[in-house]
Amino acid sequence: MDIILKQGVKGLGDKNDVVTVKPGYARNYLIPQGLAMAASASNVKAVEETKRQQARKLAKEIEDAQELGNQLENLTLEIRTKAGESGKIFGAVTPIQIAEAIKEKGFEVDRRNITLPNDLKMLGEYTVSVYLHKEVQPEIKLNVVEE
Numbered sequence: 826m827d828i829i830l831k832q833g834v835k836g837l838g839d840k841n842d843v844v845t846v847k848p849g850y851a852r853n854y855l856i857p858q859g860l861a862m863a864a865s866a867s868n869v870k871a872v873e874e875t876k877r878q879q880a881r882k883l884a885k886e887i888e889d890a891q892e893l894g895n896q897l898e899n900l901t902l903e904i905r906t907k908a909g910e911s912g913k914i915f916g917a918v919t920p921i922q923i924a925e926a927i928k929e930k931g932f933e934v935d936r937r938n939i940t941l942p943n944d945l946k947m948l949g950e951y952t953v954s955v956y957l958h959k960e961v962q963p964e965i966k967l968n969v970v971e972e
Contacts, residue, residue, distance in 0.1 A: 826851045827864035829872050834860055841872050890958035893932065897955060898963040902926045908948050908971045918945035918969055923953060927965075945969060 826848040833839045834855070837846070843864050846855065855861035862868055904922055908914040924936035938956040945951055951967045 828855060828861040829864050829868055830855075830861050832860060841876055843869060843872070887958055887960055890961040894955075894957050894961045894963035897927070897932060897934075897957075897965055900927070900930060900932075901966040901968065902930070902953075903968045903970060905970055905972045912948045914946055914948060914969065914971075916946075918967075923965075923967065927955075 827843060827845050828851050830838050830840055830842050830844060838844045851861060851863075856863070902923065904918055904926055906914045906916070906918065918941075920936040920939040920941065923939050923941075924934055927934045934955055934957075940954040940956065942951060942953070945967075948969050948971055951969065953965045953967050954962050955965060956962050
């Protein structure tokens with residue numbers, strides 16, 4: 826019996842896959858649990874249209890992320906903070922401070938998507954990675970200077 830999976834099933838397939846299973850498995854488990862639906866001609870057409878729409882949406886998201894990533898890669902941020910005589914800053918530079926500095930430059934980035942190389946506790950130049958999409962992760966130059 827051919828069915829269309831509504832969500833991923835371990836050992837069977839991913840969401841929207843058309844798979845062949847034994848009729849009893851489909852009727853008694855997959856369909857009643859809401860994991861699958863019968864693979865009628867109209868259901869297959871609907872799933873194919875959904876896949877096309879999702880592919881277009883994903884392509885648009887990647888394109889937007891790449892555009893923003895290209896703009897961010899040309900960006901150099903400067904964070905001013907208090908520091909001791911040895912160059913060690915009081916506290917540390919956090920993703921929140923970096924996100925605010927990016928926002929001041931006119932770009933919107935979620936602080937949870939900023940990856941720091943390690944704790945930024947010294948004055949100097951650093952490279953910070955920003956996760957925009959799994960395929961787009963630009964690196965931004967960051968200068969930590971004394972106030």
